[in-house]
Amino acid sequence: MALAKQTVEGDKAVKETKKRQHLDRLPVASLLLGVLSAIGMMISMWLIFVYTPVDALQGEPQRIFYLHVPMAWIGMFAYVVMTVAGIVYLFNADERVDWIARASAEVGFVFLTITLILGMLWGKPIWGAWWVWDPKLTAALILWFMYVGYIMLRSYWGRNRESGRVGAVIGIIGIIDVPIIYMSVLWWRGQHPAPISDLPPQATLTLLVTLVSVTLLACFLMVQAYQLQRLQTLAQRLRASVE
Amino acid sequence: MRDTAIFWQQVWAILWKDIRYELRSTQTWLSMGMFALLVLVIFNFTFDLRVNNVKAVAPGVLWIAFIFASLLGLGRTIAAERERSILDRLLLTPVDRKVIYLAKLVGNMLCIGVVEIVALPIFVLLFNFDIAIIGDLIPIVLLGTVGLASIGTLFSVMAAATRARELLLPVLVFPLVVPVIISAVQATSLVLSPAINEPPWLGLLIAFDIIFLSVSTLTFQFVVEE
Numbered sequence: 001m002a003l004a005k006q007t008v009e010g011d012k013a014v015k016e017t018k019k020r021q022h023l024d025r026l027p028v029a030s031l032l033l034g035v036l037s038a039i040g041m042m043i044s045m046w047l048i049f050v051y052t053p054v055d056a057l058q059g060e061p062q063r064i065f066y067l068h069v070p071m072a073w074i075g076m077f078a079y080v081v082m083t084v085a086g087i088v089y090l091f092n093a094d095e096r097v098d099w100i101a102r103a104s105a106e107v108g109f110v111f112l113t114i115t116l117i118l119g120m121l122w123g124k125p126i127w128g129a130w131w132v133w134d135p136k137l138t139a140a141l142i143l144w145f146m147y148v149g150y151i152m153l154r155s156y157w158g159r160n161r162e163s164g165r166v167g168a169v170i171g172i173i174g175i176i177d178v179p180i181i182y183m184s185v186l187w188w189r190g191q192h193p194a195p196i197s198d199l200p201p202q203a204t205l206t207l208l209v210t211l212v213s214v215t216l217l218a219c220f221l222m223v224q225a226y227q228l229q230r231l232q233t234l235a236q237r238l239r240a241s242v243e
Numbered sequence: 244m245r246d247t248a249i250f251w252q253q254v255w256a257i258l259w260k261d262i263r264y265e266l267r268s269t270q271t272w273l274s275m276g277m278f279a280l281l282v283l284v285i286f287n288f289t290f291d292l293r294v295n296n297v298k299a300v301a302p303g304v305l306w307i308a309f310i311f312a313s314l315l316g317l318g319r320t321i322a323a324e325r326e327r328s329i330l331d332r333l334l335l336t337p338v339d340r341k342v343i344y345l346a347k348l349v350g351n352m353l354c355i356g357v358v359e360i361v362a363l364p365i366f367v368l369l370f371n372f373d374i375a376i377i378g379d380l381i382p383i384v385l386l387g388t389v390g391l392a393s394i395g396t397l398f399s400v401m402a403a404a405t406r407a408r409e410l411l412l413p414v415l416v417f418p419l420v421v422p423v424i425i426s427a428v429q430a431t432s433l434v435l436s437p438a439i440n441e442p443p444w445l446g447l448l449i450a451f452d453i454i455f456l457s458v459s460t461l462t463f464q465f466v467v468e469e
Contacts, residue, residue, distance in 0.1 A: 090465055138421065141418075142418040142419070142421055143418075144418075145414065145417065145418030146418055146419075148414060149411070149414050149415040149418070152411060152414060153401065153402070153405065153411060153415065156405035156406060156411065157404065157405055162404075162468075165465040165466065165468070166401050166465070166466055168462075168465060169397070169401070169462040169465050169466055170401075170415070172458060172462055173394075173397075173419060173455075173458055173459070173462070174418075174419070176454065188442075
């Protein structure tokens, strides 16, 4: 697995002299986050499948909850990061902000997809249906489509200022969906379970540890995606300078 | 006050240009009207529309016809513009970008409105409703059109700049107009078969219209500016 390295932006001459130093520098952030998230996820898996007792009402499928909830939070939070980065980009066209936005979109999309899949896997034994048109699920699906639209549009538009601005607009328009997803169980009647307050202590511990691990994993993937965006931009520039 | 007057004069100028263009070509409205009619008729065959089923299915059928006809209209008007660089020339004029957006919005609403004028009587006839409900349906249809058109206009300009514009427009528009569609369909269904203790669908429709209209108007400039 190739870990992404971080480099300092600067003019070409400085870059040349620092090149050798960059190759020798370790990707500290990537390594640290990678190791921590790996350890964290392993601990989480043990906690979820071994440590936590079986739910009395739902049985084994209840264990999906411990993964599903943190991933959903990351999926929603990543959209917020994407939108905020987009708005910042509208006022200050720094390409690094744009890289953050695109990286966040990719990571958030993956996590939201996993959330929906885990949700469906939970829904089939509990509700008897893979999918229901519940407000929370519908809103989550809408967010998923917003991610798809964002990634597709940015991909078609290419790497330029206009692309970043258009992405910001999509983020702004879809951002209202995030609180709707979160608050829908409180506002409307539906099948999705409401937030639980009286979890047993083992379940609370498992949920919190899994939340931390999944967040570390998301940060690790964000760093990789960010560096990937940076490298893709540099590659495009190199190609343009050669042609 | 003078600035407001100038603003709306500019909107009218661009809108009138679009209307004259449409009147001279008569391609878009005609095909959109035919498309809406066809969708309504096809649904007649696809569902088992006996009397007791009709009222449950009818609102959805009507709004599907409107959605697809409006997507068609949105895609075609903006593709035609891009081919002739009309949008670029409009951007050269010293008008606020909101003016361009509002003119395009009203133009699209008129387009969809023509389709709705054609489709509503046919809907009532095909589904055997009382003619009087058209009057009750008009506010809902208008509000739904505002929601559809505001999002659709913004995204049709966005998608028009890309290669896959016809594919991308539905992907972008559908998820966002879902709340508008849900509210509109439920409100229509309340008109066709009144019920009590229902959520305030019309209020929800108005709320979403306000949100989408304001956000689209304010963000349009970022979409078209280079």
